[in-house]
Amino acid sequence: MKITYYGHSAFGLEMGGKNLLFDPFISPNPMAAEIDINKIPADYLLISHGHQDHVADAERIAKRTGAGVISSFEIFTWFNQMEIGGHPMNTGGKYTFDFGTVKAVSAIHSSVLPDGTYGANPMGFVIWNDEACFYYAGDTALTMDMKLIPMTCPKLDFAVLPIGDNFTMGYEDALIASDFIGCDTIIGVHFDTFGYIKIDHNEVLKAFAERGKKLILPSVGEVIQL
Ligand code: NI
Numbered sequence: 001m002k003i004t005y006y007g008h009s010a011f012g013l014e015m016g017g018k019n020l021l022f023d024p025f026i027s028p029n030p031m032a033a034e035i036d037i038n039k040i041p042a043d044y045l046l047i048s049h050g051h052q053d054h055v056a057d058a059e060r061i062a063k064r065t066g067a068g069v070i071s072s073f074e075i076f077t078w079f080n081q082m083e084i085g086g087h088p089m090n091t092g093g094k095y096t097f098d099f100g101t102v103k104a105v106s107a108i109h110s111s112v113l114p115d116g117t118y119g120a121n122p123m124g125f126v127i128w129n130d131e132a133c134f135y136y137a138g139d140t141a142l143t144m145d146m147k148l149i150p151m152t153c154p155k156l157d158f159a160v161l162p163i164g165d166n167f168t169m170g171y172e173d174a175l176i177a178s179d180f181i182g183c184d185t186i187i188g189v190h191f192d193t194f195g196y197i198k199i200d201h202n203e204v205l206k207a208f209a210e211r212g213k214k215l216i217l218p219s220v221g222e223v224i225q226l
């Protein structure tokens with residue numbers, strides 16, 4: 001599977017012939033200045049929670065591509081009022097789409113939309129079909145609920161975890177998270193974008209390597225082949 005990193009927590013991939021785009025925060029991100037959001041393909045936008053650094057470009061991309069929003073009922077409804085379609089979910093639920101099955105899982109964080117609208121509970125997603133299974137944690141603390149993922153979902157091929165600390169778990173907790181979810185191939189996101197979440201790449205990479213885990217710290221625009 002080819003995963004394209006668009007900076008912060010934004011990434012896209014193709015699954016079951018559909019383009020999935022996660023948490024598009026690109027045009028306001030100076031680190032992603034070289035990414036042209038008008039060229040990003042999308043059939044579905046998966047939105048973990050309502051914060052600006054996860055929804056900023058969602059409206060524009062959805063209107064250009066006709067992509068539907070998969071998110072909490074409340075965030076889906078907010079986009080639906082802009083005549084953007086999609087599919088409402090809530091944590092604990094799963095639904096099978098034309099590209100695969102999405103399970104909405106717990107995330108410990110907060111969620112309000114940019115205009116102050118209530119964003120309901122934040123969530124992560126476990127997504128699978130016959131080709132692959134992966135977990136995108138969204139913004140979250142380390143939580144014991146992550147232990148439920150291997151009990152309730154197929155074996156993960158990789159996971160996308162926040163590692164920047166301060167607003168989400170840092171890398172030490174992400175290491176424990178990777179034990180909880182039973183997955184040693186991790187793509188780190190939500191780091192370096194703001195001063196509060198700058199990380200020491202060598203220190204973080206070393207900590208994962210010492211535990212025999214593979215951590216990818218993608219650069220903006222990088223295409224990861226997994
Ligand atoms: Ni957030």
Ligand code: MN
Pocket residue numbers: 051053054139167190
């Ligand atoms: Mn965030």
